[in-house]
Amino acid sequence: MKRTVISSYSTRKALIRFFQYLVLIIATILIFVPIVILLFGSLKTTGQMYSEPYTIPNPPHWDNIISIITSPTFWNLMKNSIFVTIITTTGAVMISAMVSFVLARLRFRGKNFVFNLFTIGMMFPINVAILPVYLVLIQLDKLGFNLVDSLTGVIMVQIAFQLSGNIMILSSFFTSVPTEIQDSAYIDGCSNFDFFWRIMLPLVKPALAAVASLIIIASWNDLLVPLIVLNSNELWTLPLGTMQFQGQWSQDLALISAFVTLSAIPTVIFYFFAEKQIVSGITAGSVKG
């Protein structure tokens, strides 16, 4: 009797597994089609890209990739992108976490107002705000802060526009940490800062990793802010680099594909590692359901 229960349970489980894999694999294939086109494209000529975009590159045309990775421009763009992304992400994650902590765990007058103020940022995206933002940068520049044609300017604007969404996500995670933890921490003599730094941040590590991934992607792919703020080619970031393959009347789609593929590699690698953080950070017992 017992045995049959187990075996039927395990057949059922195997069946469910099969079904799970089937759906997931179909989804994966659908997701992969355009990415494969992109990868193929990076090994084709532009003519092949427009005329036979979905065939296998035969023979592979390695010149695209070789010409990009041997050009010093690419590595300079990469360097700037890495710099901007790291500072923007660190800054935005820290600042959002600080605000979220205060909003989620402390009580003060005007809290609702502050929270609502920050949500406003989600309603006014950068692409409609770019002119006023640029005017602010110019004014600050005249006051002696070097923000126009400088990576600092790009970073500041990117952080400002990353705050709203991430404060929203993070404060919901901060709220979910049980109050008992806070109470016992304060009984143990924790200051607010200690509680934030030593207890809260480690607890919401998965959320921080998730938010950091989102910021990295947004910053890494951002075209508009660097375009408007930066003039000097030496300061440009990777998305601006695709411009070298776009003429007035046509674009070099194969080279763009190769360039995009190469410039996406760092973010994919990062996400692969961050993803483990996101899903493994929380030990089941420490957070109440």
Next chain:
Amino acid sequence: MFKKIFTLISLVLIATFVLTACGPAAEEVTEPPVGEEVEAEEEEVVIEWWHISTKDPALSDWQKMADDFMAMHENVTINITVLENEAFKTKLNTDLQSGSVPDIFQSWGGSGLAEQAEAGLLLDISEYLDADGGAWRNSFAPGALAVFSVDGKNYGVPWDMGMVSCWYNKDLFDQAGIDAPPETWEEFLTDVQLLKDAGITPIALGEKDTWTGMHIWSYLVTRIGGEAAFNAAAYGSGSFADPAFVQAGEELMRLIEMEPFQPGFLGATHDEMQATFGNGEAAILIGGQWSPSVQAANSADGVGVANLGMFNFPAVEGGAGVVTDAMGGGNGFAVGKDAEPEAVEFVKYLTNVENQTIIAASGTGIPVVNGAEAGLTDPNMLLVQQGFAAAEYFQLYYDQILPPVLAGTINDATAKLYAQTATPEEVAQEIANVAAEQ
């Protein structure tokens, strides 16, 4: 309730005005004019130059010209910012709106230049053109230079000028039994039918980029109404709903109803249109001087149409325009309001015969300075240059000569003809209404 909302709105508006008391233009005024500028010989001059030639050979050619100029003038530093076309427009507009202007930048002349000049963002360089008995002015083809003048004052100069014409695949024409390219619109329509009968897609079009279809419509207007109809509508007592514009729409509808374009042309881009033609999947492409090189680059083998021919956009029987009238436009450089004399000197250097010959020889553009056309080696570019030179009336592209509001309206309205969602009268009327508001 209503009153409350109204009070709220006014409060917000008042707050806004207080907060933003100084407009963007006012900010720039705070910049003190350089008053006691001593005319020292070796004063350091930095020239900001934005151009959109992202690819070689033009990219290197411009760089070399800048380097050479800096070598000749030790006090001059030229900072070049190379931007892609669309990105350039976004960045330039934001910069201009904030009141800062690069010293030298890419321009297409026409209304865009006029808007910038009227806002006081450009430098009048007429006196430089007229110096030495007008030596610099006289070096240009007058029609091309006029594209960069507003009310008789020049704010920039051209460096390239081309035109739209009909490019065709001679092999496909042979296949359809057409022995000579059409000269009139009726012949053109007959040939389209012959091509269709032979199972060949007659025309490649990329109507996602609405200007590709707009070119055909505006060429028809030019053929039917000539210079007079356009000038009357744009500057005089006429309107864009005048008979010439409606009739152009009707003639275009005759073509569209024959279904001459490749399947899915409404969603196709300009690049895809060039690929379709370059791969021999359509017999005719109506496009500018860039078409021969782009269709080749976008084709599977990178060579494109083996037997490429060109004919002028056909004449319409009874129309006021003639078959040699050309529609086109080109590239130039505008000079920003804060440019130093050295910057103008540099523009002059860029457009001298030697450098124009380099531009011609490399296939970057069709030169506009007398004598430089000798540099042209590409037979297709020569065809365009000759067509351009033979034109008695040169119609600048509608989306460059007309203000952006009107240009955008024309692009969007004519797209409705191709989608067959509006009649020629409705389209003409829509354009006329927007024009009347201006």
Next chain:
Amino acid sequence: MRHLNASKLNLQSDKSPTLRPRKKETLFIILFLLPALVLFLLFVIYPIFRSIFFSTFDWNGLGPATNNIGLGNYKKIFTDQVFLKSMLNVFIIIILSLGLQLPLALILSVLVGRDLPGRNLFRTMFFLPYVISEVNTAIMWTLLFNANPDRGLLNAVIVLLGFNPIGWLADSKIVLMSVFFVLTWKYFGFHMLLFLTGIQNIPLELEEAARIDGANGFQNFFFIILPLLSRTIRTSVYMSVLGSIQQFTIIWVMTGGGPVNASETMATYMYRYGIVRHQLGYGSAVAIIMFLFCLIFSLLYQRLTRKPDYLTGL
């Protein structure tokens, strides 16, 4: 709650037991909010007011704005058929996103779950579309959607199955669906990330207990996962609606809002009339209207879900 915290904090401060901690806490709060507030007021709030100001002018953006027309731009926008059409399109995209895109993301997140061998690989792959920039997403899909079956993969498959090729981006009846398909491809990974992080927060014991009690997968999903994910889902819905209202790049690059406004959204409308046609005042007015729509939605949504999300503890 404040009482509790305050009294606990008192334990650590030996002097002036009533005043010090509160003052300290206020200082702490100010210090923690300050950097965010400065950046935010400078680069987000001030520009909003600036845009409201711009929106009252008939102005091409160049030179001083002189022709103030009050609410004239707004009047014109709401009488423009194209704008009304773009509102409708945005509404359709929102409905489709909530009805198809989010459920899909949720189902896939549950399927990936937390104990499936190879789940890390799946998670990474599902997130890949989100990593690729919007411009490049649009370019790749434009190639796939090519109407010519020799070029466009989708039509090649359709012809292989014996149907006629479809004008994915050329047919005004289909184009919005094609666009929505790409939006789903691109953004479901984002919502999956939120859901997966949320699922990770659900204690494993809860599911195991339910399973021992005889709950099957569906019961497990509807009675345990769904209720416990409710806050994450609310965040996800909120972001999805706001994102749909503001969606621009993918649509602009793929269709330009066409053919003939068939895929026009408020953001492409703003770009077409504000930027392309050099009507900065008019474009600013559209931006403010989009902003107001988002604001109204947020207020309604907060009312509907009763409490602001950050107050709802688990």
